[in-house]
Amino acid sequence: MNRLSGNTKKNRIYRMTFAILFMCFLFQNCVNDHCNEPLYTPINIAFYSETDTAKQAIPIGLTFQGVGTDSIINASGQFAVNLSLDALNDECLYAVALTHAESPLELFVLNSENKLIANGKEYPVKRILNNVIYEFGDFEDQLTFVGNVDSIYVFRKPTFDTLKISYERALEFVSAECGCMNTYTIKQARFIHNKIANVMIHTQQINNQSYEKHIQLYLENY
Amino acid sequence: MRSIFSYTWRTISFLLLLGMVSTAEAKGKNEGSPEKTFYGMYVDIDILHPILHLFNSNRMGVNADIQIDLWHKLYPTILVGYDWFDASSEYSYPIPATNNQYKINGTYFKIGALYNIWKKNYEKQNSPIAYLGINYGISPGFNYTIENYPINNSYWDNGNDRSFSADGHTTAQWGEIVGGVKTPIVKNFCLGFEVMFKTLLHIKDQNSDNNIIHQSYAPGFGDKEAGKWGFRYTISYFFHL
Numbered sequence: 086m087n088r089l090s091g092n093t094k095k096n097r098i099y100r101m102t103f104a105i106l107f108m109c110f111l112f113q114n115c116v117n118d119h120c121n122e123p124l125y126t127p128i129n130i131a132f133y134s135e136t137d138t139a140k141q142a143i144p145i146g147l148t149f150q151g152v153g154t155d156s157i158i159n160a161s162g163q164f165a166v167n168l169s170l171d172a173l174n175d176e177c178l179y180a181v182a183l184t185h186a187e188s189p190l191e192l193f194v195l196n197s198e199n200k201l202i203a204n205g206k207e208y209p210v211k212r213i214l215n216n217v218i219y220e221f222g223d224f225e226d227q228l229t230f231v232g233n234v235d236s237i238y239v240f241r242k243p244t245f246d247t248l249k250i251s252y253e254r255a256l257e258f259v260s261a262e263c264g265c266m267n268t269y270t271i272k273q274a275r276f277i278h279n280k281i282a283n284v285m286i287h288t289q290q291i292n293n294q295s296y297e298k299h300i301q302l303y304l305e306n307y
Numbered sequence: 308m309r310s311i312f313s314y315t316w317r318t319i320s321f322l323l324l325l326g327m328v329s330t331a332e333a334k335g336k337n338e339g340s341p342e343k344t345f346y347g348m349y350v351d352i353d354i355l356h357p358i359l360h361l362f363n364s365n366r367m368g369v370n371a372d373i374q375i376d377l378w379h380k381l382y383p384t385i386l387v388g389y390d391w392f393d394a395s396s397e398y399s400y401p402i403p404a405t406n407n408q409y410k411i412n413g414t415y416f417k418i419g420a421l422y423n424i425w426k427k428n429y430e431k432q433n434s435p436i437a438y439l440g441i442n443y444g445i446s447p448g449f450n451y452t453i454e455n456y457p458i459n460n461s462y463w464d465n466g467n468d469r470s471f472s473a474d475g476h477t478t479a480q481w482g483e484i485v486g487g488v489k490t491p492i493v494k495n496f497c498l499g500f501e502v503m504f505k506t507l508l509h510i511k512d513q514n515s516d517n518n519i520i521h522q523s524y525a526p527g528f529g530d531k532e533a534g535k536w537g538f539r540y541t542i543s544y545f546f547h548l
Binding site: 124151153154170171254260262263267 | 402
């Protein structure tokens with residue numbers, strides 16, 4: 086009798102173990118993972134003074150625009166921007182506009198047709214964001230305007246530089262949860278001289294693990 | 308969230324198994340000495356994965372193995388299986404994806420050896436066993452298909468994001484420590500369950516045309532990140548010599 090009840094007890098324990106394990110296994114298959122990996126891989130560009138290379142410069146008015154785009158980035162001393170995915174020609178051209186203390190003050194007028202008039206020429210207003218007007222014309226004839234949307238503006242005319250970055254691009258399929266990520270290796274950085282005096286590649290590899298400065302731009306008289 | 312639940316239950320499961328195995332070992336008294344070397348062999352079929360497929364249509368798998376009974380102590384094992392995963396719905400990055408697909412399928416093999424730590428009844432051809440062992444697993448040339456995963460280029464493309472697609476095959480290798488029990492139920496038919504602790508040795512990343520592809524799954528191993536523990540519930544037939 087005792088032996089029988091012992092066997093029943095043992096069988097019950099086995100059955101319960103099977104059942105618990107089975108239920109646990111079913112349960113774990115109902116839960117999904119999430120992507121915890123940062124996939125943003127911008128190029129970080131910082132400005133420095135040419136005269137004091139350890140000193141980070143913060144230009145008064147600085148805007149960046151990828152040539153061929155109409156996206157304008159406002160920045161102070163450092164900014165992060167995407168590189169292009171053009172597989173045929175892996176290089177990016179940026180227009181860099183910045184003002185400084187010596188930039189000449191100019192008068193601009195916004196006429197009734199919302200066009201900016203500067204030096205007797207009219208420029209269509211492409212974008213008004215947060216009460217600030219931005220305008221980039223053709224690359225050969227770039228202008229940027231910054232000011233409140235009123236009739237008359239007085240501000241400093243910026244200088245323009247061009248920054249060209251050549252790179253190799255790799256596409257990484259990271260995981261089922263995260264999908265794809267781009268990584269880059271900077272090959273060359275060139276510039277058209279105006280306010281930029283020099284360019285240095287600080288870190289060549291651009292990936293989601295690196296938060297370092299990749300490019301250092303040295304400015305004259307900052 | 309997943310890690311808390313999965314690790315809790317896995318720990319509980321493993322402790323239960325360890326408890327059963329140690330109880331078995333403590334009670335185990337061998338009766339006599341082996342009468343022969345080769346007692347027979349088990350043919351095991353996994354019943355868990357086909358049942359799981361009924362609850363989760365994104366994965367399907369079958370596997371079967373042969374275990375040779377030497378002296379009722381040592382069980383050299385060879386296993387063959389096939390797994391199919393559809394991980395398309397797991398994509399959770401904020402960039403929206405349309406009709407994205409990530410599917411993996413392929414055959415895998417395991418070879419290993421188990422040692423019976425339960426009492427050995429040498430007079431019987433087929434008796435309950437509890438075992439510990441190791442396996443080496445390989446999935447050679449399993450297939451993957453990746454379609455329509457978004458690549459963010461919105462700054463340059465004015466919002467027209469691009470997508471990435473690729474397919475091919477690659478190889479995964481892993482090692483396992485296994486523990487399990489198996490007991491006869493009717494004549495030569497047995498039921499068993501097995502716990503595996505798996506360590507991924509290598510999944511070959513595909514690297515071509517500046518595209519690097521990491522796999523999240525491997526047939527036989529499962530989820531690369533969360534697949535360290537595995538289970539099998541088997542129904543077996545013991546063939547006498």
